[in-house]
Amino acid sequence: MIHRQRLIDRFISYITIDTESDPNSNTTPSTKKQWDLANKLVEELKAIGMTDVSIDENAYIMATLPSNVNHDVPVIGFISHFDTSPDFTGANINPQIVENYQGQDLVLNAQQDIVLSPDYFEDLLLYKGQTLITTDGTTLLGADDKAGITEIMSAMEYLIQHPEIKHGTIKVGFTPDEEIGRGAHKFDVEKFGAEWAYTMDGSQIGELEYENFNAAGAIVKVNGKIVHPGYAKGKMVNSMYHATEFINALPKQEVPEHTEGYEGFFHLYDIKGSVEVTTLEYIIRDHDLSKFEARKALMQNVVDDLNKKYGKSIFEIEIKDQYFNMKEKVEPVMHIVDIAEEAMKQLSITPLIKAIRGGTDGSQLSYMGLPCPNIFAGGHNFHGRYEYVPVESMIKATEVICKIAELTAKKNKF
Structure with a gap:
């Protein structure tokens, strides 16, 4: 014993x-x-x-x-x-x-x-x-x-x-x-x-x-422009508002609090923001390798689409694999x-x-x-x-x- x-x-x-x-x-x-x-x-x-x-x-x-x-x-x-x-x-x-x-x-x-x-x-x-x-x-x-x-x-x-x-x-x-x-x-x-x-x-x-899980980390940087709010019309770009658009473009139910078993997710675990710049930090998880690759591709596509909408200098993304x-x-x-x-x-x-x-x-x-x-x-x-x-x-x-x-x-x- x-x-x-x-x-x-x-x-x-x-x-x-x-x-x-x-x-x-x-x-x-x-x-x-x-x-x-x-x-x-x-x-x-x-x-x-x-x-x-x-x-x-x-x-x-x-x-x-x-x-x-x-x-x-x-x-x-x-x-x-x-x-x-x-x-x-x-x-x-x-x-x-x-x-x-x-x-x-x-x-x-x-x-x-x-x-x-x-x-x-x-x-x-x-x-x-x-x-x-x-x-x-x-x-x-x-x-x-x-x-x-x-x-x-x-x-x-x-x-x-x-x-x-x-x-x-x-x-x-x-x-x-x-x-x-x-x-x-x-x-x-x-x-x-x-x-x-x-x-x-x-x-x-x-x-x-x-x-x-297959695992990756992603850092999304959203670039804005700060000017005096009293004279901001047509000039200010508030990165925090644009960041929320990125967040809302991802599937809302594919997050840790709504998934279990073999269901993968996107997890926003840190956010730091100001008018000038906002940084979003995500982890990406999925057991299925093809679905894992699709999740990474989706994040990249969202960035590309938003840059087409607002200008290519607004959104940047870096995705790094962590383990498999x-x-x-x-x-x-x-x-x-x-x-x-x-x-x-x-x-x-x-x-x-x-x-x-x-x-x-x-x-x-x-x-x-x-x-x-x-x-x-x-x-x-x-x-x-x-x-x-x-x-x-x-x-x-x-x-x-x-x-x-x-x-x-x-x-x-x-």
């Missing part, structure tokens, strides 16, 4: 270290404070008995658990990231532990009237009778993805302490800056040396994912998904195989030559004050890692 209190203590020791990443930084890791946890993880990997423990100049951590069988077994890996999202503060996290949750509202912060309620977050009702770790309502929790790190570290410790569980060589990787889309950018796949890997970065217990659907790289090696699915079934976990409405390090790693499906880490409501994780889900995820290692060593053919 996984040691429950040790797992809880380990998780809390990680989340109470602030590791928020910074998209405006040019360094790797993007914030110096990520080194605080990175260095702790290196020492802990050594302490539990892992070999070949290393950390490079960019804070990428790797370690090895040697095989304990005398037959050839594919080298597999498990990967998580230690940064937290810049969407919400991760400083001074004060976790709260709720034993034997019974479906009630949870007052996270009475002073600020912040309540975690199953009336709004229905997934809470999945965890009646379990132990939840929540925030105090003023920070995120950091289960994304310190739950994943906790599970990988706990699984490696358990396998080392229980040599009767047979496994091949296992690689562990911990990365910075995943939350700002750079987690795999400097990951040395060749050094890692695994045939395939799993990111422990999903949410609800049972999640198993090998599809994700890992399905293309995983489907040829579907046995790696089958093993994870079988591991869950043997542990009485119902596999929830679905597409990620987002991206993970695994999507980029898959295109770098390391096929990498994603497995649940247990947390919910990531990137905000309502984030929580059931302890039992973390224990189950730890058991899944151990079971995948065991099943991989038993397979005869891949």
Whole structure:
């Protein structure tokens, strides 16, 4: 059995270290404070008995658990990231532990009237009778993805302490800056040396994912002309009004708040405006590659049409691809998904195989030559004050890692 209190203590020791990443930084890791946890993880990997423990100049951590069988077994890996999202503060996290949750509202912060309620977050009702770790309502929790790190570290410790569980060589990787889309950018796949890997970065217990969005970012710049408003007739060009015309030209229902499943979207996530210039920042997402390309083309066409209407110097657009659907790289090696699915079934976990409405390090790693499906880490409501994780889900995820290692060593053919 996984040691429950040790797992809880380990998780809390990680989340109470602030590791928020910074998209405006040019360094790797993007914030110096990520080194605080990175260095702790290196020492802990050594302490539990892992070999070949290393950390490079960019804070990428790797370690090895040697095989304990005398037959050839594919080298597999498990990967998580230690940064937290810049969407919400991760400083001074004060976790709260709720034993034997019974479906009630949870007052996270009475002073600020912040309540975690199953009336709004229905997934809470999945965890009646379990132990939840929540925030105090003023920070995120950091289960994304310190739950994943906790599970990988706990699984490696358990396998080392229980040599009767047979496994091949296992690689562990911990990365910075995943939350700002750079987690795999400097990951040395060749050094890692695994045939395939799993990111422990999903949410609800049972999640198993090998599809994700195709993703791009777009910046639309709208140029205006400022003159004295009292003498502006026929001269002023108000960029903010023109920007709204661009916004309204895109399909109004194809936004995150109106889409689910395999439905793609345009997401306007930032706007800065004045009469002289307005900048719109979008992300573009779709699982289907042809629809993804059509979305990018639509944005370009809207810009072209508006420039024909108002003059070619009014609208500018820059579109950059960010990552692609890992399905293309995983489907040829579907046995790696089958093993994870079988591991869950043997542990009485119902596999929830679905597409990620987002991206993970695994999507980029898959295109770098390391096929990498994603497995649940247990947390919910990531990137905000309502984030929580059931302890039992973390224990189950730890058991899944151990079971995948065991099943991989038993397979005869891949």
